[in-house]
Amino acid sequence: xRVKAALAQHTGTSDPATxxxxxxxxxxxxxxxxxTLLVLQELHNHLYFCQHQDPACFALAExxxxxxxxxxxxxxxxxxxxxxxxxxxxxxPGLYYNTAVVVDSDGRLAGTYRKMHxxxxxxxxxxxxxxxxxxxxxxxxxxxxxxxxxxxWDQWFPEAARLMALAGxxxxxxxxxxxxxxxxxxxxxxxxxxxxxxxxxSHAIANALPVLCCNRTGTEQPAPGxxxxxxxxxxxxxxxxxxxxxxxxxxECLLVCDLDLAxxxxxxxxxxxLRDRRIDAYQGLLLRTAEQPK
Numbered sequence: 433x434r435v436k437a438a439l440a441q442h443t444g445t446s447d448p449a450t451x452x453x454x455x456x457x458x459x460x461x462x463x464x465x466x467x468t469l470l471v472l473q474e475l476h477n478h479l480y481f482c483q484h485q486d487p488a489c490f491a492l493a494e495x496x497x498x499x500x501x502x503x504x505x506x507x508x509x510x511x512x513x514x515x516x517x518x519x520x521x522x523x524x525p526g527l528y529y530n531t532a533v534v535v536d537s538d539g540r541l542a543g544t545y546r547k548m549h550x551x552x553x554x555x556x557x558x559x560x561x562x563x564x565x566x567x568x569x570x571x572x573x574x575x576x577x578x579x580x581x582x583x584x585w586d587q588w589f590p591e592a593a594r595l596m597a598l599a600g601x602x603x604x605x606x607x608x609x610x611x612x613x614x615x616x617x618x619x620x621x622x623x624x625x626x627x628x629x630x631x632x633x634s635h636a637i638a639n640a641l642p643v644l645c646c647n648r649t650g651t652e653q654p655a656p657g658x659x660x661x662x663x664x665x666x667x668x669x670x671x672x673x674x675x676x677x678x679x680x681x682x683x684e685c686l687l688v689c690d691l692d693l694a695x696x697x698x699x700x701x702x703x704x705x706l707r708d709r710r711i712d713a714y715q716g717l718l719l720r721t722a723e724q725p726k
Contacts, residue, residue, distance in 0.1 A: 437469040438462035443650030463511035474609040493522035509539030534572040543572030547583040569595035577602040597639035608647040611662035633673040640699040
């Protein structure tokens with residue numbers, strides 16, 4: 433089966449009408465190019481508010497299903513697209529998640545994934561806002577295949593990608609918000625960007641799955657004294673980690689790429705990593721450290 437995918441790399445905005453307009457334009461452009469899948473960036477409805485801690489930001493959260501998923505459903509159905517979006521989810525007052533949503537091409541909410549790995553770093557103070565996910569690593573079944581959707585910080589953890597692959601994912605998809613600190617010199621910026629691309633390409637190789645990563649672009653300053661220049665570079669790989677398409681760093685972009693899911697069994701036959709796993713010897717992965725307390 434072939435999938436024509438589009439990734440909508442945008443600058444963030446604090447205006448909900450502008451955010452929706454960008455999504456509508458991206459969906460229309462993707463449909464005009466006969467795409468069947470549209471991937472959006474992490475927390476696309478807002479500026480990346482997690483750069484600082486502000487109780488007022490909890491007002492941005494909403495339930496699932498709710499207004500955001502209703503809008504995404506209408507967008508998906510109108511353009512006959514499977515759509516991967518991102519919602520600041522309020523499960524109940526005081527309990528919030530960073531949640532990816534998957535809407536099928538008929539507008540139906542096909543499934544959700546609550547971000548499992550939550551960062552707590554300067555500029556990425558997500559533990560203040562989000563509870564670690566409880567939905568496990570389960571692909572979402574859609575009309576174009578089983579989508580292994582993970583979110584941003586998850587992309588650094590090989591365990592997450594592997595568990596999605598073992599559960600039957602046919603694509604690994606990462607809505608993302610990552611960028612540079614203002615003080616990072618050019619050499620450090622390049623080092624970080626290279627590491628980010630490399631770790632995700634390694635997930636494609638190790639699991640013989642295409643990877644689609646959709647990042648933000650542009651500089652966002654949601655509060656005085658705090659800013660991130662999001663580094664764009666959204667990209668798509670094939671099932672052996674080769675880069676098929678990559679967006680620029682500093683421009684909005686609709687990145688379109690053809691994917692052939694028939695390459696997955698071919699790659700796994702040639703490179704049988706799943707066959708040769710030593711599941712009898714990996715018990716140490718369930719420990720924080722291999723050294724036992726004395």
